[in-house]
Amino acid sequence: MSVIEAQNISFSDNGKEIINNISFKVEEKDYISIVGPSGSGKSTVLKLIAHLISPDQGTLYFKGKEFTKYSPYDLRKNVSYCFQTPKLFGNTVMDNINFPFSIRHKNIDLNRVNTLLNTFGFDNSILDKSIVNLSGGEKQRIALIRNLIFKPDVLLLDEVTSALDNDNTLIVEKVIKKLNKEGITILWVTHNVEQSLRNANKIMTIEYGKIKSLEVLK
Numbered sequence: 001m002s003v004i005e006a007q008n009i010s011f012s013d014n015g016k017e018i019i020n021n022i023s024f025k026v027e028e029k030d031y032i033s034i035v036g037p038s039g040s041g042k043s044t045v046l047k048l049i050a051h052l053i054s055p056d057q058g059t060l061y062f063k064g065k066e067f068t069k070y071s072p073y074d075l076r077k078n079v080s081y082c083f084q085t086p087k088l089f090g091n092t093v094m095d096n097i098n099f100p101f102s103i104r105h106k107n108i109d110l111n112r113v114n115t116l117l118n119t120f121g122f123d124n125s126i127l128d129k130s131i132v133n134l135s136g137g138e139k140q141r142i143a144l145i146r147n148l149i150f151k152p153d154v155l156l157l158d159e160v161t162s163a164l165d166n167d168n169t170l171i172v173e174k175v176i177k178k179l180n181k182e183g184i185t186i187l188w189v190t191h192n193v194e195q196s197l198r199n200a201n202k203i204m205t206i207e208y209g210k211i212k213s214l215e216v217l218k
């Protein structure tokens, strides 16, 4: 059974067709690199899969069951979307890191938090920092950590390394690769061709709101 299946999905906004009748399957443990020109619909495809927007036509399935049969909360817990422009909220980094625990009515697990902070090159003094004092790259990594505290089944990454320097890009790549090995399915929109070829097992090319190709690499 596919983890995600899209059947004849179309999406338009104010009469403008953005996604035009696309169908595809994502298998468990896939690591799919999504490429294509700017404005071709890549982010829209991720938002549809993340259930942040709904298709006008067609059906989306998660593990063989229609999206509409799940509560949005359950779907978003299992299919997690990291925005191209990360949105942090509240005042401090801690407000963001605590959020995944509080929505699950759980106490913060500081061991888990510290492990993730270290993995992404932070020490825990970052927790008290005000979010307005973070660089773009720091915001992006904090947003990633927030998405990874509880591991999703499917992780959707939208150009998450474009604000990062080379060292941090490689750190993120390494973490994502490890998560994929542990069984998390990855869909990653990227302009970085080398990054795709290094890590992905499939490359999906989107053009003009259609899937131009879905190439299997290994």
Ligand SMILES: Nc1ncnc2c1ncn2[C@@H]1O[C@H](COP(=O)(O)OP(=O)(O)O)[C@@H](O)[C@H]1O
Pocket (backbone or CB within 6 Å): 013, 018, 036, 037, 038, 039, 040, 041, 042, 043, 044, 045
């Ligand atoms: N909610 C929306 N309302 C209006 N236009 C949108 C909306 N979302 C995306 N678009 C338009 O749809 C097209 C595809 O956008 P997007 O999925 O962001 O492309 P990509 O991520 O490939 O750059 C663009 O022309 C964009 O301007």
Ligand SMILES: [Mg+2]
Pocket (backbone or CB within 6 Å): 042, 043, 044, 084, 158
């Ligand atoms: Mg985009």
